[in-house]
Amino acid sequence: MKFGWLEITLFSIVLVVVISAIFVRGKNWLEPGFWGVFAIVSSLVMFSILWLLTFDTLKKISFGSARVPSPTVINHKIGFEYDPDKKRYMPTIGEEELFFGKKWSEQEATQLLTKGKLVIQSRNCMDCHTLLGNGAYFAPDLTKSWLDPKWQTMIQPMIGVATKEETMAKWLQNPEYYGTWQRRMPNLKLTEEEAKAVVGYLKFMSAIDTNGFPDHFGKSPAIF
Amino acid sequence: MSADSVLKMLLASLSFVLTAGLYAFFYAFGRLKGSFFWELFSFVFALMMMLSGFFLVSCPAFTLFWKLLLIFSIFSYLIIPKAMFWIVEKIHQKEGEEEGRLKTLK
Amino acid sequence: MKESKDLYESQKLAIGYWIVAICLFGAQLVFGLIISYQYIQPEFLHKFLNFSICRLLHINSMILWLLFGFIGGIYWFLPLETEREVVGIFLGKIAFIVLTAAVSIVVLVFLLVQIGKGEMLTLWLVTEGREYIEAPRWADIGIVAVFSIIFFNVFASIWKAKKLKGILWVLIVDLLAIIGFYIAGMFFSPNISVDQFWWWWVVHLWVEATWEVLVGVLVGWVLMAVLGTSRKIVEGWLYLEVFLIFGTGILGLGHHYFWIGAPEYWLGIGGFFSALEPLPLVAMIVHAVYDAGVHRLKTINKPAFFWIVAQAFGNFIGAGVWGFMHTLPQINLYSHGTQLTAAHGHLAFFGAYVNTNLALIYTALQRIRLHEGSILDGTLWKWVFIGLNLAMLGITAPLTVAGFTQTFVERAVGGSTWQAYIDAQSHPWFKESMIWRMGFGIMFFVCYVLLVADLLTIGKTKATHQQ
Numbered sequence: 001m002k003f004g005w006l007e008i009t010l011f012s013i014v015l016v017v018v019i020s021a022i023f024v025r026g027k028n029w030l031e032p033g034f035w036g037v038f039a040i041v042s043s044l045v046m047f048s049i050l051w052l053l054t055f056d057t058l059k060k061i062s063f064g065s066a067r068v069p070s071p072t073v074i075n076h077k078i079g080f081e082y083d084p085d086k087k088r089y090m091p092t093i094g095e096e097e098l099f100f101g102k103k104w105s106e107q108e109a110t111q112l113l114t115k116g117k118l119v120i121q122s123r124n125c126m127d128c129h130t131l132l133g134n135g136a137y138f139a140p141d142l143t144k145s146w147l148d149p150k151w152q153t154m155i156q157p158m159i160g161v162a163t164k165e166e167t168m169a170k171w172l173q174n175p176e177y178y179g180t181w182q183r184r185m186p187n188l189k190l191t192e193e194e195a196k197a198v199v200g201y202l203k204f205m206s207a208i209d210t211n212g213f214p215d216h217f218g219k220s221p222a223i224f
Numbered sequence: 225m226s227a228d229s230v231l232k233m234l235l236a237s238l239s240f241v242l243t244a245g246l247y248a249f250f251y252a253f254g255r256l257k258g259s260f261f262w263e264l265f266s267f268v269f270a271l272m273m274m275l276s277g278f279f280l281v282s283c284p285a286f287t288l289f290w291k292l293l294l295i296f297s298i299f300s301y302l303i304i305p306k307a308m309f310w311i312v313e314k315i316h317q318k319e320g321e322e323e324g325r326l327k328t329l330k
Numbered sequence: 331m332k333e334s335k336d337l338y339e340s341q342k343l344a345i346g347y348w349i350v351a352i353c354l355f356g357a358q359l360v361f362g363l364i365i366s367y368q369y370i371q372p373e374f375l376h377k378f379l380n381f382s383i384c385r386l387l388h389i390n391s392m393i394l395w396l397l398f399g400f401i402g403g404i405y406w407f408l409p410l411e412t413e414r415e416v417v418g419i420f421l422g423k424i425a426f427i428v429l430t431a432a433v434s435i436v437v438l439v440f441l442l443v444q445i446g447k448g449e450m451l452t453l454w455l456v457t458e459g460r461e462y463i464e465a466p467r468w469a470d471i472g473i474v475a476v477f478s479i480i481f482f483n484v485f486a487s488i489w490k491a492k493k494l495k496g497i498l499w500v501l502i503v504d505l506l507a508i509i510g511f512y513i514a515g516m517f518f519s520p521n522i523s524v525d526q527f528w529w530w531w532v533v534h535l536w537v538e539a540t541w542e543v544l545v546g547v548l549v550g551w552v553l554m555a556v557l558g559t560s561r562k563i564v565e566g567w568l569y570l571e572v573f574l575i576f577g578t579g580i581l582g583l584g585h586h587y588f589w590i591g592a593p594e595y596w597l598g599i600g601g602f603f604s605a606l607e608p609l610p611l612v613a614m615i616v617h618a619v620y621d622a623g624v625h626r627l628k629t630i631n632k633p634a635f636f637w638i639v640a641q642a643f644g645n646f647i648g649a650g651v652w653g654f655m656h657t658l659p660q661i662n663l664y665s666h667g668t669q670l671t672a673a674h675g676h677l678a679f680f681g682a683y684v685n686t687n688l689a690l691i692y693t694a695l696q697r698i699r700l701h702e703g704s705i706l707d708g709t710l711w712k713w714v715f716i717g718l719n720l721a722m723l724g725i726t727a728p729l730t731v732a733g734f735t736q737t738f739v740e741r742a743v744g745g746s747t748w749q750a751y752i753d754a755q756s757h758p759w760f761k762e763s764m765i766w767r768m769g770f771g772i773m774f775f776v777c778y779v780l781l782v783a784d785l786l787t788i789g790k791t792k793a794t795h796q797q
Contacts, residue, residue, distance in 0.1 A: 005595035119448030121459030213589035214746030227742035
């Protein structure tokens with residue numbers, strides 16, 4: 001879309017006022033019908049604009065777009081860096097790295113993510129955690145969980161496996177063995193395959209461009 | 225943006241709309257009672273609303289457009305109680321007239 | 331209810347809906363108490379009834395009981411508006427039974443099965459795992475079917491009575507929109523950004539657009555019934571409200587699209603429209619004060635009147651103040667997904683919807699239990715009114731403090747990591763807030779019990795000497 005949001009916004013308001021004004025000519029503003037016209041026109045105009053924007057947005061957030069990467073992003077190193085031009089944090093997709101010891105083809109990666117999403121929904125993750133900031137607030141936000149330093153500083157030494165993804169998969173299968181805090185994640189009976197799929201999903205999710213949310217993730221100057 | 229300023233902005237935007245509502249409440253209450261005291265009292269909240277609003281406007285986190293939007297909000301909140309009271313009176317007046325007319329017709 | 335012989339069949343159906351609604355309200359509170367205790371003592375019911383399950387039941391029973399209440403309101407006022415029995419009332423009764431049975435099955439599955447394997451079958455039979463619309467797919471389809479029957483009832487009755495205008499016209503369009511938007515939530519996508527994009531269509535466009543308008547219709551009816559407000563004023567207000575709600579609310583959807591991966595223009599559009607959203611709510615306050623003052627609190631139905639006035643203020647405080655507080659993207663970047671959202675949700679749902687439902691029920695009770703012209707009043711409802719409102723403020727104030735703590739410690743300072751989260755949750759301000767919240771939660775529950783007692787008894791004994 002060539003128009004900026006400000007143009008869209010002002011255009012929608014002007015459109016509502018102009019069209020309504022045409023239809024209410026001669027009506028007294030104290031009559032209900034006067035406002036009825038405004039009600040109908042504003043609903044129609046705003047909803048039409050929402051439809052247009054929906055098409056545009058869906059195109060811009062499909063797999064492989066600039067904002068939502070292709071599933072094969074799990075074959076790459078992912079970071080989260082400050083972008084001085086955009087004045088916010090942006091995910092960075094770096095060089096290739098193996099994920100669970102192999103390179104995933106597009107089809108395999110898509111299957112893995114589909115599985116991961118199904119597992120996330122079937123275990124009601126969103127009713128304790130937040131994903132992209134939405135969900136419940138009983139457990140940490142998982143938007144950039146893949147980049148969380150705790151996996152390497154605390155969990156990996158506890159579990160004693162070689163890579164971060166294996167650490168996460170192991171931990172997800174037995175969260176109650178490796179307590180991190182008084183609030184314990186219950187064992188949701190993830191199979192190994194399901195756990196791997198969830199880890200794949202978390203890695204993919206950390207590469208989504210979320211307009212800078214959560215700000216300075218893992219880059220806090222304060223020591224915690 | 226510093227962590228302190230986030231907290232201050234949160235507090236300011238809380239008090240911004242809250243005081244705008246209190247101003248509207250006490251203004252309407254004062255007008256209804258015909259009490260100058262309550263009307264005057266409501267302006268205390270109008271002042272607090274403006275202060276919170278201008279604090280938000282002064283925050284460097286907001287770019288020019290947002291500052292203009294906030295200034296627009298401040299002015300809206302300032303005139304809404306008075307304007308709304310006028311509208312509501314007008315509506316009820318008209319309604320009263322019509323009811324009166326219906327009665328005489330009968 | 332022995333005096334109900336002169337009620338329309340559909341009004342009896344409305345009573346059925348309200349009875350289920352009040353029961354679900356109780357269930358919501360029980361699960362709410364459990365999860366608020368789990369914040370203090372995480373081992374409570376750990377592994378048997380985890381936080382996720384109780385929280386899921388807490389929010390879903392809320393959605394359902396509010397919906398049941400609204401449907402009850404529609405069935406109650408529709409025959410009064412059309413001056414005839416609802417067309418296809420038998421179908422309507424079947425729909426009620428089917429809906430209630432389906433809700434019971436879904437709740438039992440949530441309680442007993444809880445989770446499933448990571449495959450489509452789970453989404454069809456156990457849970458969809460998307461906040462607020464966890465109901466499995468079969469139940470989704472059932473809900474749409476039942477709503478279609480209700481829509482048929484409404485549409486056919488209005489059509490036959492030849493009254494397709496004014497308030498009823500708004501009701502019809504709004505019901506269609508409610509059904510339409512619900513369908514937007516009924517598919518699976520592996521792309522979480524697409525998933526959340528449509529998910530908000532359901533959640534936001536229901537709660538912040540179509541429900542608000544439906545409540546506008548219901549409040550209009552209540553005002554006409556308990557205050558004798560003229561139809562013209564109600565219609566004018568309703569149109570104005572639709573204009574403002576849809577005018578700002580539809581694109582206000584953008585404030586949910588800030589951080590889900592959607593393009594940057596949503597920051598501007600969402601922020602702009604949600605900054606405008608409190609303006610009409612402030613205007614409503616002036617109107618509520620004026621109306622309450624002009625009528626000098628004279629009404630035939632004290633409790634309904636008070637709950638309706640509380641609705642105007644509740645809407646302003648919950649949706650306006652607590653909504654605006656964290657809606658601007660510059661602030662929301664840090665406050666998104668903290669307890670501030672919980673505080674806002676509690677206040678807004680209570681202020682806008684719970685109040686309306688209670689007013690509806692009291693309005694009906696007056697008609698059921700009293701002779702025409704006598705005043706519904708008592709002492710217990712006053713305590714319930716004060717108690718519920720105070721308790722709700724008492725629940726949200728600590729949540730707000732907790733949200734500030736989280737925004738500051740976890741987000742702004744700590745950078746939102748796992749450890750930053752733990753630090754915020756262990757902060758004394760957060761921990762103490764959770765205890766206060768629990769305390770007021772208990773108070774809310776006590777008031778709920780009193781509310782049920784009041785609903786069962788009001789008007790039964792005091793009717794004669796109140797006249």
